[in-house]
Amino acid sequence: MNMDRIADYLNVFDEDSYLNENPDVARAVLQKEIETGYEHYKNFGRNENRKAPKKKIEANEIEQRILKLELKILENEIVKNISMVSQLIRKERSLIFYTPRSFSGNLKYCFLEFAKFNNERTLGFEFWFLTTRRETYEQLKREGLPVLLWDESQRMVKKLLRAAVLVDDGFYVDHPPLSRILHACLLGAKRMQVWHGTPIRHICLEELTREDPVNLHLSTIIKMAVDIEVFFGATPAHYQLFSQSFQFKKYEVTGYARNDIFWRSEDNYDLINVDDTALAKILQIKENKRIVCYAPTWRQGNHHWMKQLELKKFAYILDKMGYHLLLNPHPFEMSFLDPELFDDDNITTVQPETDFYPLLKQADMLITDYSSIAFDFLHLERPIIFFRPDHLAYTADRELIIAEHYSINAPVVNSIENLLACISKINIYDFTALHKSAKEHNLYLDGNSARRFVHYVAQYMENLVSEANE
Helix, strand or coil: CCHHHHHHHHCCECHHHHHHHCHHHHHHHHCCCCCCHHHHHHHCHHHHCCCCCECCCCHHHHHHHHHHHHHHHHHHHHHHHHHHHHHHCCCEEEEEEECCCCCCHHHHHHHHHHHHHHHHCCCCCEEEEEECCHHHHHHHHHCCCCEEECCCCHHHHHHHHCEEEEEECCCCCCCCCCCHHHHHHCCCCEEEECCCCCCCECCHHHHCCCCCCCCHHHHHHHHHCCCEEEEEECCHHHHHHHHHHCCEEEEEECCCHHHHHHHCCCCCCCCCCCCHHHHHHHHHHCCCCEEEEECCCCCCCCCCHHHHHCHHHHHHHHHHCCEEEEECCCHHHHHHCCHHHHHCCCEEECCCCCCCHHHHCCCCEEEECCCCHHHHHHHHCCCEEEECCCHHHHHCCCCECCCCCCCCCCCEECCHHHHHHHHHCHHHCCHHHHHHHHHHHCCCCCCCHHHHHHHHHHHHHHHHHHHHHC
């Protein structure tokens, strides 16, 4: 390992001092022309005879960092070995559902349908939900569902190495803090992708449109998008879109399992990891007021944009109009919300890392921007409004998908005033156009998407085992 790499890891370079002493570099970092002062020093600064300020680090701290570095090198060797074994070892009749995120979305409802199907008739193979979260493990364990809590034990590694099929939801990335060994164990399994919704902007392989160099995070995202056996979608019309963003062998149309909840009453399984306090509050308020759901998407890097919207004032006006605001921010932005929003009587804010869909079902209207949740809400054929107050900023480094027959016929507004005016005229909403959009983006408008998924995967497993025995 060269000295630059060691200096990077030990962090002996004093970044703050370098930026203070070199304001031109500080400006370049601020304007994202370069990532860090240290990067500038390595590539340019030392050749320009600029000083490299050093941090004072205690000897025991250096020792600890070197130990961590040695463990990282050791982990690389373990990952390489396990990856090879995973691809060569004989597979068993077992299926793993995995996400590093909370128990929600398409993966949740596909897994639960497997459990229900197995109760009806015993499957000829084993299946588990694999999680790295203790809370998720305890939730599923209480319900008697087959769940694994990841650890690096030999027993766990053996179980995963033997899995024939892996089902994931598009968050299958392997850089820290997520376990690289976990991914190595599953490398030889056939991957099935139940992606988390129909996108409005370009994603994954189609996201490589910027002038910026590819970083580690983006490289893991695009790695996740390839080597997929089966990709599940909502309509044949979306095949072209997804085939450009992902690389898969087969595109199977089942519908999105998370939308099944719109077509039936919830059972105990459905309510696992749901914010029951928020749901109870919404059901009570719904007796006297209509529910407006505001569910904006992630503003990557701009965590404070919602503060400019004055949501408390907006909710107060809605209340006078006979509406109650159900707020579901993107999980990555929840920690940046104004704490007062959680205590406002006119707002119900959903707890982070919970399954939102049983609450979304209660909404009489959806306000969103660039989120795939709009395509889900089409199942209910209730009003949708696209609220895009920062459209120019959002699209400055994100390319929206503009294609024929790929849109939702709904109003688009860019200010709170226009949004309120649009809500006040909701009685003249074009529901005929909404129904047309629902049919264009969903081959199936029913509550059987998860069951179609189960039937397909069960047959796939039978074929896989039969081929192995020939």
